[in-house]
Structure formats: structure tokens, C-alpha cells
Amino acid sequence: MTAPSLSPAGPATTGPARPVPRPMRRRRGGLRSERLAPLVLLAPAVLVIVGLRLWPLVLGINFSFTGDGDRDGQAVGFDNYLTLLGDPLFRTALRNVGLLVLLLPVAVAVPGLLATFIYLKVPGHRVHRGVYFFPAVLSPVIVGAIFTLLLAFDGPVNALLGLAGLGPVDWLGDPDVAIFAVVGVHVWATFGMGLVVFLAGFATLDRSLLDAAEVDGASLAQRIRHVVVPGLSRTIQFVFVTTMIGLLTSMFGLVYVMTSGGPEGSTYLPEYYVWIQQGQFGQPALASAASTALFLIMLVVGLAQVAVLRRSGRED
């Protein structure tokens, strides 16, 4: 449930609360230890980040161009990437990423709409915020474990379908259904996250604009379309990006617990593929190539999103 923040803050562009960055240099010259203090305070953090995040990134990209097994350490050019493209499991993983990207607008619209209704004080709105958010703090492992019980063939979900006169569905055993079940559970577990972010956005929205629109006779749909959406463009952008990052990087626990990539490899995602190649099949170089591919996918999707959203933001 990582929530990377996107707002520019800190020394690069200072916020309004801090007029002029005033260097702390009261004592002229200062002691040597004083001058070194910033570096001393920063050093541990910089060491950890460079050593265990930036360096592995470089290492991994480099690693993806070397061989596995007999060819360990040898440069093999794009061989690993060609192997990936030929691997049906990786192709399934890519197809599933495509599915996730297609479902992204739904995963954003659901919390967006719910937040709108809560903001407009639908009956029960006080309770909803807290209740909707709570699955978001649970581990994907716990959520996955709970849903293996719920989605079992003789579990509650099928019992509910039975009450409605529908036949039972083999949620986690049918290759055509399983990926939707897993993604559905992910959305169930995380929509509260987007909801809370949307509500924070609403807190900055000018209420009088909405009231004016209502007085002018705008319907609910019109008010959402013309007042809420433009007013929250930055929040919507934030939720889009964080939801996408969540879809692409935090479903490992769910897949691991619910389906282990099955049935017939139908629930493979790139992150699960990386883990299997590294941990089970002992092919770290191939795994690195898959990692790098995942990174590129995220960059491309992310940049495309920002571009699209920026253009739509300008029209309003």
C-alpha cells in the first residue's frame, strides 16, 4: 500500500509557508563540526538509498543483459528479452497488465463516485468513510486468505449466487474467471485508499460553487461533470497514478495466496513472474529482464496518463 506523494515540496520548490529559505549560518564561519553537520545528518539516509535502491536498479538493468546458468556473467545482448517475448507465461502476464490498465478507470471512478456521494452527505455518510477504508490497511496476504474462504466452491459468495438462483462459479479454478476474481478482490481491498484521497481533495473544493450550481438547477450528474471534476483535477491525477502503481506492484500477495499464478498460469502478473524466475527457477538474469520490462511499462503508462490528464485538464 505504498502511497508515493507527487506534490513538489522541499527545497527544490518551497511551499508558501516558507517565504525565503534562510540559511542557518548565524555564527560567522562556524566550527568545523557545524559545517559538516548537514552531511553527517544526511549521510546514513543517502548511503541506504544509494546502496540499496539506486545501485540495485543500475545493477539490475546491467544484469538483464547477461546470461543465466552456464552463461552466468557473460554478455548476451537482448537474449533475455527475446526469451521473455517467447514465454507464454510472460505473455499472459503482459496481457493481464493490459487488462489492469483497461480496468484502471473503473478502479478510479468507483472511489471517486463514492467520495462524491459521501461529500454530498448521503444518508450514512459518517459511517461509510471509516468502513470503506479499513480493508485498505489489511495485508494483501490476509485479504487473499480471507477470500480463498469466501470464493471457495461451497463458500458464501456462491451461496449468495445460489439464493439469486444462479449456478455456482469456480472463482479461483476457472482460467477465464480467476484473474477477474483476483483483480476484483484487489479493488475491493483498495478502493478505500482512493476514497480517502478524494475526500481530502473535496476538503479543498469551494463549496459555494457547488451550491451555486444547485441553485441554478444543475442535476447531480451535471454538478459532478462541471464542478467536481475540474476542481479536483490534481487529486484525480494523483489517484490515477497511485492506483496504477498499486495495480502493477502490490498484487503479489494476493496472487501468491489466492492462485499461485494458476489455474494454467492465467493469473500471472509481471511481479509474480519475476519472483518465480528468481526464486523457483533460479534464473536471476531472466528475472531482471522481466523487472526492467515492468519498470518500462510503468514509466510508459505513467507518462501517457500524465499527458492525457494534462490535456483534458487544459480543456476545462
Added chain:
Amino acid sequence: MTGTRLTRWVVAIPMALLALATVYPLVFTANVAMKTRREYVLDRFSPAGSLSFDNVVRAWTSVGMSRYFLNSVVVVTCSVALLLLLGSMAGFVLARLRFRGSSVLFLGVLAALFIPFQVIMVPLARIMADTGLLDTYPGLVLAYVAQFLPFTIFLLTSYYSTVPAEIVDAARIDGNSVYGVYWRIMLPIGTPALLSVGVLNALFCWNDVLISLLVMPSAEHRTLMVGVTSLRGQYSDDIPTFASGVLIAAVPVLLVYLFLQRQIADGVTAGSTKG
């Protein structure tokens, strides 16, 4: 006007159902955990005959959940303490002190924020193996610190940027060193932000399974979440014990959520509205 009120009720009912659907899975699991195996097989939906914690006790004692629980507590505590210490020191410097290269460093932290763990997991495992940190507590703690430090620094930098310069200046005039300003002014003033980012980090670390699987693979070092995944295979025919294990892993998180909802939401929403 009546139209609007009608719309509200039309929306309210599905929303209430959704709230029910959000809570029910956990209620179901808790109920299963209270049942005997026989009760579960006969009817999995009826309320448990008696409020019996036998399964929970069994999961805690004989299944090894207590060991996993302790592992998690140790690792999460150390990780969060280290994250807050390193994060607040770096955040203070980046927000308050100007020196050659400080904005480059800040950009470096920002860039590190966007590196997903999946992209660096293979080389990280190799680095850990090469340095003898693989399958050790310090190794996992370091992995967590590395994973969540950029986010921590980012949040604390924005927070410290809002501390009025006058407070810092006054402390300097009173004769505090840079370290004194950090220790006596910034740390205490930052308590709300530290609490928020600390709770969030604790949740991230407690809930993680991928990093833990990768860095601490051996059975006796398992963290709680890895322990839950291992229950699945072992207890597939003893669902009540399995549900009890899940419950043991979920309860601490639910308690934290109950008491610190506000702080969690603050951390999640930081940076989401206008900068």
C-alpha cells in the same frame, strides 16, 4: 429538491450494502475461527455454537504463529525506529539547510520514490547474499528501511518546510548547534508528522510479504505474513485453525486502525491536493 432527496436514498442503499460487503468477510472469518471443525463442515454460515478460542490458541501455540508474530514485532519495531531516525535527520537537512548539492540530493530521493521493489528485488537479493545479510534480521530491517525511506524523507521534508524560520533562528541565537536544533526543536515539533509516517511505515512493514519472502526465507525467521501463507498449504483441511491464524495476523492492524485512523489517512493523503 425532492428529486435530489430521492437520488440520495437511491444511492444510499447500494452504499450501505457495499459497507456490509466490506465488513462481512472479516466477520465471516472471525466466526469460522470460533467454530469447531465439525461445526464448520456441517454449516459454515451459522454463528459459532460457543465463543471458543481453542483454534486461536492452537494456532498461536502449536502452529508457530507466536514465533512468526515475535519475528514481525522485532523487525517492524527496528525498521520503524530506524526509518524515523534517518528520515527525520535527512528531512530536517533537506528542508532547512542549504548547501552545495542539496537540491540534487532531494531530486535523488524523489527519483528513488518511483523505483518499485519488483524492479530491484533480484539485484537486492544478490547484494544481501554477498554481504552476508540474507536471512538475517538486520538484512530484513535494512531492506524495509531502504524501501520506505524515500517516502518517509519526502513527507518529513514537506512537514519541516512548514516550521516557521523564526523558531529555528531563535534556537540558534540561544546557542544551539545544528544538532541541537535537530534534537531539541525539530524532533519534538515534528511529533504529529512522525506519528503519522511511523504508523504508515509500521503498516507497510507488518503487511509486507514479498520483501520478507525474498530476504528472510528460512522457516524459523518467517514473519507473520509469510507464516499465514504457509498455513494455507498445511491446514487446508482444518479451515478453523487457518482462519484463526489469519485473525491473529489481522487483529493488531485492526486495533491500530481503530485508534489511529486519522494519522493513517493523513499519511495516505499527503501530497494529494494542491501542493
